[in-house]
Amino acid sequence: xxxxxxxxxxxxxxxxxxxxxxxxxxxxxxxxxxxxxxxxxxxxxxxxxxxxxxxxxxxxxxxxxxxxxxxxxxxxxxxxxxxxxxxxxxxxxxxxxxxxxxxxxxxxxxxxxxxxxxxxxxxxxxxxxxxxxxxxxxxxxxxxxxxxxxxxxxxxxxxxxxxxxxxxxxxxxxxxxxxxxxxxxxxxxxxxxxxxxxxxxxxxxxxxxxxxxxxxxxxxxxxxxxxxxxxxxxxxxxxxxxxxxxxxxxxxxxxxxxxxxxxxxxxxxxxxxxxxxxxxxxxxxxxxxxxxxxxxxxxxxxxxxxxxxxxxxxxxxxxxxxxxxxxxxxxxxxxxxxxxxxxxxxxxxxxxxxxxxxxxxxxxxxxxxxxxxxxxxxxxxxxxxxxxxxxxxxxxxxxxxxxxx
Numbered sequence: 357x358x359x360x361x362x363x364x365x366x367x368x369x370x371x372x373x374x375x376x377x378x379x380x381x382x383x384x385x386x387x388x389x390x391x392x393x394x395x396x397x398x399x400x401x402x403x404x405x406x407x408x409x410x411x412x413x414x415x416x417x418x419x420x421x422x423x424x425x426x427x428x429x430x431x432x433x434x435x436x437x438x439x440x441x442x443x444x445x446x447x448x449x450x451x452x453x454x455x456x457x458x459x460x461x462x463x464x465x466x467x468x469x470x471x472x473x474x475x476x477x478x479x480x481x482x483x484x485x486x487x488x489x490x491x492x493x494x495x496x497x498x499x500x501x502x503x504x505x506x507x508x509x510x511x512x513x514x515x516x517x518x519x520x521x522x523x524x525x526x527x528x529x530x531x532x533x534x535x536x537x538x539x540x541x542x543x544x545x546x547x548x549x550x551x552x553x554x555x556x557x558x559x560x561x562x563x564x565x566x567x568x569x570x571x572x573x574x575x576x577x578x579x580x581x582x583x584x585x586x587x588x589x590x591x592x593x594x595x596x597x598x599x600x601x602x603x604x605x606x607x608x609x610x611x612x613x614x615x616x617x618x619x620x621x622x623x624x625x626x627x628x629x630x631x632x633x634x635x636x637x638x639x640x641x642x643x644x645x646x647x648x649x650x651x652x653x654x655x656x657x658x659x660x661x662x663x664x665x666x667x668x669x670x671x672x673x674x675x676x677x678x679x680x681x682x683x684x685x686x687x688x689x690x691x692x693x694x695x696x697x698x699x700x701x702x703x704x705x706x707x708x709x710x711x712x713x714x715x716x717x718x719x720x721x722x723x724x725x726x727x728x729x730x731x732x733x734x735x736x737x738x739x740x741x742x743x744x745x746x747x748x749x750x751x752x753x754x755x756x757x758x759x760x761x
Contacts, residue, residue: 362392362393362394363392363393363394363466363467363735363739364394364396364463364464364465364466364467365388365393365394365395365396365465365466365467365468365469365735366395366396366397366398366456366459366460366463366465366467366468366469366478367381367385367395367396367397367398367469367470367471368398368456368468368469368470368471368472368475368477368478369381369397369398369399369405369471369472369475370399370400370421370423370472370475371399371400371403371405372399372400372401372402372403372404372405372406373403373404373405374404374405374408374630375569376494376569376653377471377472377492377494378404378405379653380471380492380494380546380547380653381397381405381471382405382408382409383546383547383548383724383727383728384547384724384727384728384731385397385412385414386412386724386728387547387724387725387727387728387729387732388728388731388732389412389414391728391732393732393735395414395415396415396416396417396459396463396465397409397414397415397416397417398416398417398418398419398456398459398478399416399417399418399419400418400419400420400421401418401420402418417459419452419455419456419459419477420448420452421448421449421452421475421477422445422448422449423474423475423503424449424474424475424476424505424506424512425474425497425503425504425505425506426442426503426504426505426506427441427442427445428502442506449476449477452477453477453480453481453484456477456478456481457481457484457485460481460485460487461485465487466487466488466739467487467488467489467490467735467739468481468482468487468488468489468490469489469490469492470489470490470491470492471492471494472492472494472495473491473492473493473494473495473497474495474497474503474505476515478491479491479515479521482520482521483518483520486520487520488520488522488738488739489520489521489522490521490522490523490524490734490735490738491516491521491522491523491524492523492524492526493516493523493524493525493526493530493531493534493650494526494530494546494650494651495530495650496529496530496533496648496650496671499533499647499648499671500573500646500647500648500649500650500671501573502573512534513534513535516534516536516540516541517536517537517538517540521540522540522541522542522734522738523536523540523541523542524541524542524543524544524731524734525541525543525544526543526544526545526546526650526651526672527543527545527650527651527671527672527675528543528675529650529671529672529675530650530651530672531543542730542734544727544730544731544734545651545656545721545722545727546651546653546656546722546727547722547723547724547725547726547727547728548653548656548657548660548718548722548723548724549657549660549718549722549723549724550723550724550725551719551723551724551725551726553660554660554661554662554715554718554719555633555637555660555661555662556637556661556662556711556712556715557637557638557662558662558704558705558708558711559638560638560639560640560704561638561639561640562592562593562594562640562700563593563594563595563596563638563639563640564583564593564594564595564596564639564640564641564642564643564666564696565595565596565598565635565636565639565641565642565643565663566579566595566596566597566598566599566642566643566645567598567599567632567635567636567642567654567657568598568599568646568654569599569600570597570599570600570601570602570606570610571602573646573647573648574645574646574647575644575645575646575647575668576597576610576645577610577613578645578689578692579595579643579645579692580595580610580611580613580614580623581613581614581689582689582692582693582696583595583614583619583622583623583696584613584614584615584616584618584619585693586693586696586697586700587616587618587619587622588616588618589697590697590700591618591622592700593622593640593696593700594622594623594624595619595622595623595624596624596626596635596639597623597624597625597626598626598627598628598629598632598635599627599628600627600628601625601627607625611623632657633657633661636657636658636661636662636663637661637662637663639663640664640699640700640704641663641664641665641666641684641696641699642654642655642658642663642664642665642666643666643667643692644665644666644667644668644673645667645668645692646668646670646671646673647668647670648670648671649670649671649672649673650671650672651672651675651676652667652671652672652673652676655667655672655673655676655677655683656676656718656722659676659682659714659715659717659718659722660715660718660719660722662711662712662715663711664683664684664699664704664707664710664711664714665677665682665683665684665714666683666684666685666686666692666695666696666699667683667684667685667686668685668686668687669685669686669687673685677714680713680717681710682710682713682714682717683710683714
């Protein structure tokens with residue numbers, strides 16, 4: 357029986373870093389724990405995330421498990437180990453299900469909330485125990501990370517539309533990608549900062565900024581190429597790149613993408629920074645070149661910080677910036693070069709109204725308070741309206757949703 361004054365929720369995460377879904381989880385818990393949510397977090401290892409959880413007095417458990425995605429195959433050894441990997445992954449996940457089931461039973465969980473799409477153990481345990489399950493959909497999985505869903509996207513979508521499962525896509529595009537219909541989902545964008553964490557400084561420095569995971573799917577090579585072309589006519593601006601690089605070899609590969617006599621010395625790799633607000637506040641513009649974003653935390657962070665965003669006209673970036681013209685969108689690398697040149701040759705005062713408008717939109721839609729309150733209300737709405745049948749099969753489908761498929 358669910359206590360009206362306290363809702364016990366198990367949050368299933370995988371990573372233990374401070375990027376993407378982990379940051380969103382911390383922001384979500386920052387609000388929900390003040391509103392009567394009693395959380396327990398599941399991660400696969402100790403790390404920066406668990407340190408933050410300890411600081412905030414939030415309990416966590418370590419369970420090793422794997423995503424429901426097919427192993428990547430690129431080289432001959434990948435093909436040789438393909439089947440053994442699947443066997444190991446599935447065996448490990450079965451053990452993880454048993455561990456999570458025991459934890460959920462001991463914790464007396466009311467809800468299991470899976471914080472990332474490719475993680476399925478929370479869903480399976482919730483089904484077996486007839487516990488309400490909420491599935492946070494933060495990524496496309498295939499279009500952004502290149503993952504192939506196991507056993508298929510069809511089976512994943514079927515789970516999303518199953519009985520007693522409720523979905524939280526962070527954008528319209530994510531909801532559309534997984535063909536969500538009916539009443540078992542609610543679009544709730546991530547809460548990035550508190551409503552009070554806003555700042556604007558219109559005295560900008562001459563640099564463009566990239567913040568995020570340094571990888572091909574984030575469009576980093578495209579940014580380096582565009583900036584090097586920009587530098588052929590303007591050498592007064594720098595490009596500052598914030599984020600971890602996987603290896604020195606990859607860094608050398610990136611430098612080759614922009615290596616010419618004009619951009620030499622104008623590109624700075626500054627590594628990971630816990631607080632990017634000062635850099636965003638003074639940047640001429642933030643460049644978001646991701647090939648496909650579910651929503652785009654960094655875009656919203658920039659909006660809170662009064663930083664103009666130059667983004668690729670696709671996915672979540674387009675959804676955030678495009679409809680109300682809150683930033684500058686481009687379709688290809690040549691258009692990005694043109695925009696950079698225009699920013700360098702134009703008085704930035706002409707963009708003040710756009711920057712202010714973007715910040716107001718961030719406060720209205722993407723604050724921790726706004727997102728947290730919507731999630732809390734969604735929990736309460738489902739708990740109030742949803743009555744699990746006493747003798748329902750474990751995987752009983754929601755017939756209304758099945759009819760609409």
